[in-house]
Amino acid sequence: MDITGRSAADNDTLQRRQSTAARIVIGREEIERFGDSNVGDVLKRLPGVTVGGAPGRGGGGPRMRGLGSGYTQLLINGEPIPAGFSLESLTPDQVERIEVLRAPTAEYGTRAIAGTINIVLREALQRRLNDLRLSTSVEHGRASPNLSWTRNDRLAGPPGSAYNLSLSAFRRHTTETLETITTQDRLADDAPLLRQRETGQGVSHREGLNLTGRLQWRLGPADSLTLQPVLFTTRGGNREQSALVQTLGASPPAYASSDTQGDSRFSVARASLQWQQRLGEDTRLDLRIGGGGFDAQSHVRRRERDAAGALLRTRDDDSDTRERSLNSIGKLSHELASEHRLVGGWDLEAIRREEQRLTRLDGQSLLGGTGDAVDARTRRLALYLQDEWNPSRQWSAYAGLRWERIDTRSDDPLAPVDRASAVWTPLLQAVWKPHEKSRDQVRLALTRSYKAPALRNLIARPQVSSRAPAPGPNTPTTSDFVGNPGLRPELATGLDLAYEHYLGAGGLVSVSLFHRRISNLMRSVVSSEPQAVPWANVPRYVTRVENIGDAVTQGLELEAKGRLDEFVADLPPVSLRSNLSLFRSRVEGVPGPDNRLDEQPAATANLGADYRFRGWPLQLGGNLNWTPDSTVQRSANQRQRFSRKRTFEAFATWTFSPALALRLAANNLLPRDYVSATTVEAGGVRETSEQVSPTAVQWTLRLEMKL
Numbered sequence: 001m002d003i004t005g006r007s008a009a010d011n012d013t014l015q016r017r018q019s020t021a022a023r024i025v026i027g028r029e030e031i032e033r034f035g036d037s038n039v040g041d042v043l044k045r046l047p048g049v050t051v052g053g054a055p056g057r058g059g060g061g062p063r064m065r066g067l068g069s070g071y072t073q074l075l076i077n078g079e080p081i082p083a084g085f086s087l088e089s090l091t092p093d094q095v096e097r098i099e100v101l102r103a104p105t106a107e108y109g110t111r112a113i114a115g116t117i118n119i120v121l122r123e124a125l126q127r128r129l130n131d132l133r134l135s136t137s138v139e140h141g142r143a144s145p146n147l148s149w150t151r152n153d154r155l156a157g158p159p160g161s162a163y164n165l166s167l168s169a170f171r172r173h174t175t176e177t178l179e180t181i182t183t184q185d186r187l188a189d190d191a192p193l194l195r196q197r198e199t200g201q202g203v204s205h206r207e208g209l210n211l212t213g214r215l216q217w218r219l220g221p222a223d224s225l226t227l228q229p230v231l232f233t234t235r236g237g238n239r240e241q242s243a244l245v246q247t248l249g250a251s252p253p254a255y256a257s258s259d260t261q262g263d264s265r266f267s268v269a270r271a272s273l274q275w276q277q278r279l280g281e282d283t284r285l286d287l288r289i290g291g292g293g294f295d296a297q298s299h300v301r302r303r304e305r306d307a308a309g310a311l312l313r314t315r316d317d318d319s320d321t322r323e324r325s326l327n328s329i330g331k332l333s334h335e336l337a338s339e340h341r342l343v344g345g346w347d348l349e350a351i352r353r354e355e356q357r358l359t360r361l362d363g364q365s366l367l368g369g370t371g372d373a374v375d376a377r378t379r380r381l382a383l384y385l386q387d388e389w390n391p392s393r394q395w396s397a398y399a400g401l402r403w404e405r406i407d408t409r410s411d412d413p414l415a416p417v418d419r420a421s422a423v424w425t426p427l428l429q430a431v432w433k434p435h436e437k438s439r440d441q442v443r444l445a446l447t448r449s450y451k452a453p454a455l456r457n458l459i460a461r462p463q464v465s466s467r468a469p470a471p472g473p474n475t476p477t478t479s480d481f482v483g484n485p486g487l488r489p490e491l492a493t494g495l496d497l498a499y500e501h502y503l504g505a506g507g508l509v510s511v512s513l514f515h516r517r518i519s520n521l522m523r524s525v526v527s528s529e530p531q532a533v534p535w536a537n538v539p540r541y542v543t544r545v546e547n548i549g550d551a552v553t554q555g556l557e558l559e560a561k562g563r564l565d566e567f568v569a570d571l572p573p574v575s576l577r578s579n580l581s582l583f584r585s586r587v588e589g590v591p592g593p594d595n596r597l598d599e600q601p602a603a604t605a606n607l608g609a610d611y612r613f614r615g616w617p618l619q620l621g622g623n624l625n626w627t628p629d630s631t632v633q634r635s636a637n638q639r640q641r642f643s644r645k646r647t648f649e650a651f652a653t654w655t656f657s658p659a660l661a662l663r664l665a666a667n668n669l670l671p672r673d674y675v676s677a678t679t680v681e682a683g684g685v686r687e688t689s690e691q692v693s694p695t696a697v698q699w700t701l702r703l704e705m706k707l
Helices: 008-020 026-032 039-043
Strands: 023-027 049-051 062-064 072-075 095-101 115-121 128-140 142-154 160-188 191-217 224-248 257-280 283-305 311-335 340-361 373-390 393-410 415-432 440-451 488-500 510-528 542-563 575-588 603-614 616-626 630-635 637-642 644-656 660-667 674-682 685-693 698-706
Touching: 008 023, 008 488, 026 095, 026 616, 039 049, 039 095, 062 072, 128 160, 440 575
Parallel strands: 072 115
Antiparallel strands: 023 095, 049 062, 095 115, 128 142, 128 698, 142 160, 160 191, 160 685, 191 224, 224 257, 257 283, 283 311, 311 340, 340 373, 373 393, 393 415, 415 440, 440 488, 488 510, 510 542, 542 575, 575 603, 603 616, 616 644, 630 637, 637 674, 644 660, 660 698, 674 685
16 A cells, blocks of 8 residues: 555554554654664564563563563564574664554464564665664663665666665674572471572673665566565674572582683575566465575583682583575455455465584583484465455455464474374454544454464473583472473464544554453473483473463553644644553463463553654654563462563654764663562472562664765
């Protein structure tokens, strides 16, 4: 859809208003507003979206409705993001728009119990564009430079052909302090048994190069051939030193100090070729084939010493992961005279993942022959059909049906995996307006969605705790991890209801309710007693993901945005944005009152404003993000706690000319420590491990040039 004569904010809001599916569109104006260094920082301000990890740090990935761990479907150009890829490696300059779908659709896929975030990379436009942006961020006195270049122009060839190239290079430095407090108390009388405090300080660096492109050849008035290459490559390292102090305990600590050094490399390369052809006046064919892969290598060495500084043990972890994939996507669209738009298609993908990991303790292999190498293959086939139609000028409706099958095979030495799962997901969505030109509308969606088990949760290869290395004993909070080949996918039945009132200049007020009923809930469970394992000479605590039963989650999402002068004519045109989301969930079979879904907070909110001064080339803005503390009862014997997050950020932009601007931004202006804790009750003992992560203000200065 091409919309002209409107502001960018109006265009984004109009696309949202006219979409039958519940869709929020974030365009270039909103993406660029705060001068963020990565896409993850943009997402945290969206309605109902939270980001894991400490404030200002990220690292946990975006979560819709407070649900992570695979509940939120993440797409780039409509395809699942590559395994191991972090959105923090993608710069906003490389993104055309962000689409947030609160209910699943047959075309985009239904592995979206919480919703879908689709990131659309820059498109090839007819207008000439040559932008260069130089920035540097400073935190703890360490600078992190960034360079971004975007080029858009006509392409030699048939009229209408164009290309877009986006390049970003960065180097990031971080300094972190982490404190871990471990306590043990006897359950019978709360008598203290252990008190430990480990304080670590580390520095890390990461540099990377990102390249995305889109080359589009026009083959006719409505026909085109598009090539989209993508390349991401990063490398980094970290150094950390820690000291362990024990003030109470029946036996001395395993070590008094440790130092860790690590290096890693990661690269993703993909390319897709898309052919769009008009087969008739009302019929279009869209074919896409693509392929690519990623490679990741890492080496971590940890040395532990006693109080006198003598070396006790050295542990080396080496991993080498390689993944290759091919996919084919096809879509046939047909417009009917009766206001129906039929779409049918397929989505086929084949993935092969090879992973080798070697864990050595003092030079000797720790796992031996129990699963150092994994060769896994996944095939996914999806077929779908959907119909979007307008029964009247007041109603628009959507019906879809998707069938998806996933086959997974693995040659894991411990437990070979050969399993298949198939899911049918019917979908219904509708929009009603009181009359054709009404600014009010009501949305309703009835959906079926699912969450497939992650590959690492299926494969039985053990991952030994780095805090309590084998072959000795470990504790419930330093348990090892093994997969579970018998995992079943989670299934969810959903209901979404929303009221929307649209204002002028891209403003709106929205109230949304959602409900999900989940069966076959997957959750990590720590064994209640140590188990005999082949990688140690003593029993050890083990964590594995299990299907534990059913769960329910529901919530209320409020959103309001607009300009002050729309409400009171004499007020300045300050743009306001606010959203508040309230979440509730209950896991059946787990004792309450905090038997919530994993890491789901009770609420999240954003309040932001920006103002462009009249007669001055100055724009100021800020945003406050808030998430309260939360406690989750994961199982009968395991509990997690997370402190509240409050992040305030601000920016100032001075526009020297249409071709030159300078932006100053500050992130996490109200820094505070972030605390997370895990408590496990096992063997008559309550053990708690609490981690305290200090945070800091990050300043960014960015020069934006149009060449």
